[in-house]
């Protein structure tokens with residue numbers, strides 16, 4: 365009977381039951397810290413993080429009460445993605461992850477102080493798409509706080525990004 | 538089906554299953570009804586839920602246009618009802634409801650009746666076959682393929698067997714009908730198939746509406762890739778002649794075909810019409826925007842494509858959302874609490890080729906007890922990224938309905 369349960373009704377159409385996705389191209393919301401979820405919703409609603417799907421739904425969440433929705437997902441057990449990842453890609457991804465760890469942590473679980481999200485167990489397709497969006501300056505374009513990460517992503521080829529996606533997705537399984 | 542009390546050998550119709558407590562009946566186990574059945578049980582396991590659905594398998598209309606182009610198999614869109622039964626304790630009767638009696642709170646089936654405390658009616662759409670001369674008599678020779686299943690497979694086969702150089706004609710009914718972008722997505726899939734497999738063949742789309750009624754600019758842009766697609770607006774099909782292989786529009790234009798797909802005008806599922814849940818137009822059911830209770834019958838809630846008056850499209854996403862909201866309303870009302878005010882939300886992805894999709898998204902809020910739109914947004918174009926999102930949507934929403 366969590367207050368956010370009803371308010372999060374429309375999210376399961378894409379993000380899975382209680383935010384634990386079974387799909388590859390959308391993120392899991394289950395267990396996501398409330399501060400990050402709220403920032404994402406704010407960014408989508410304001411158009412800072414462009415997404416034709418999430419912009420309208422974020423505006424809806426704001427009319428319903430973002431605290432309850434964020435609280436609901438934060439309280440759900442995080443379940444790692446079950447989408448298959450290639451073992452070699454995981455090994456290569458780990459080798460390429462030193463720079464990432466500086467911000468996302470050695471364990472990939474993110475850091476509220478640095479504003480970084482937990483990457484572990486997210487579907488590999490979603491992680492790869494987000495890195496490509498950073499690289500193409502399509503995620504949060506013009507956001508000065510993200511310039512250095514975008515510069516770094518641009519220095520990596522797509523195969524390395526896929527390795528990194530496989531590695532972070534494999535953590536916590 | 539043999540659950541609880543077997544029908545007695547008398548001629549008087551009897552209660553088919555003695556109630557084990559407070560009972561909710563759901564008529565129709567499609568996108569709206571199956572969702573509602575599951576969520577009533579999830580939200581209050583003390584309620585008995587009986588789902589009445591003639592089909593033993595759930596076949597998804599969304600993505601079924603991809604069966605026509607051979608991009609997906611019908612098997613990949615076909616699911617069982619075991620999840621509802623085993624994970625959620627929904628009792629399922631694979632039969633048709635034959636009548637609804639709101640005064641006595643009973644649903645009739647062939648063998649007898651079932652009593653309910655509250656009823657959720659979700660029978661989808663039926664066709665106004667009588668609106669097109671020759672359609673009823675044509676039988677299986679003229680297919681709609683607008684309820685995914687055997688007709689989808691049969692139309693795919695007709696398309697495959699059509700000679701190169703042949704003409705495929707499809708008709709779009711006047712709004713309101715199930716899935717506004719659906720016919721235009723279908724046009725993309727047929728045109729893509731013809732372009733890759735039968736380069737000399739042609740598709741003619743006869744639209745009863747004055748223009749493409751959904752994602753207009755996006756479809757028009759997508760059709761640039763299909764010079765084999767001829768679109769004719771304001772061309773309502775009023776007659777079909779399977780002997781002459783010819784359709785006639787309301788302005789008397791005759792169009793010859795090798796394969797035809799007539800999507801007829803539509804109304805709420807027959808049971809809703811028979812139960813007089815429809816308005817003066819005899820087509821669609823008006824409901825309360827918060828509880829989905831029928832404006833015409835107490836304790837009867839109507840959801841999904843059968844409804845009208847809420848400013849939402851007839852889509853699977855909306856049907857799924859209505860299922861959850863109505864389930865919550867029913868659970869609260871049965872327990873003597875007010876129903877929370879929850880708006881639905883919509884997304885409709887359309888596949889424009891074998892690998893690219895685009896979408897329309899609608900968000901709503903409730904204002905003075907009525908659903909109003911906050912915003913409608915389109916994807917800036919078509920892409921493989923949105924096709925990935927479409928697949929994620931399908932995976933997630935099928936599980937939300939049935940798992």
Ligand SMILES: Cc1cc2nc3c(=O)[nH]c(=O)nc-3n(C[C@H](O)[C@H](O)[C@H](O)COP(=O)(O)OP(=O)(O)OC[C@H]3O[C@@H](n4cnc5c(N)ncnc54)[C@H](O)[C@@H]3O)c2cc1C
Nearest residue numbers: 565567568569598599634660661716841842852853854856
């Ligand atoms: C080609 C096509 C593509 C589409 N693509 C999309 C898409 O991409 N995205 C999207 O959101 N929507 C899409 N739709 C629309 C979507 O399929 C419908 O909006 C959705 O199915 C509506 O759900 P419903 O529960 O109202 O009806 P249905 O899903 O049709 O379910 C109604 C059920 O009621 C049962 N029934 C009827 N009468 C009785 C009775 N008397 N007793 C018992 N049971 C009964 C039927 O057997 C059926 O199972 C598409 C539709 C088509 C045709």
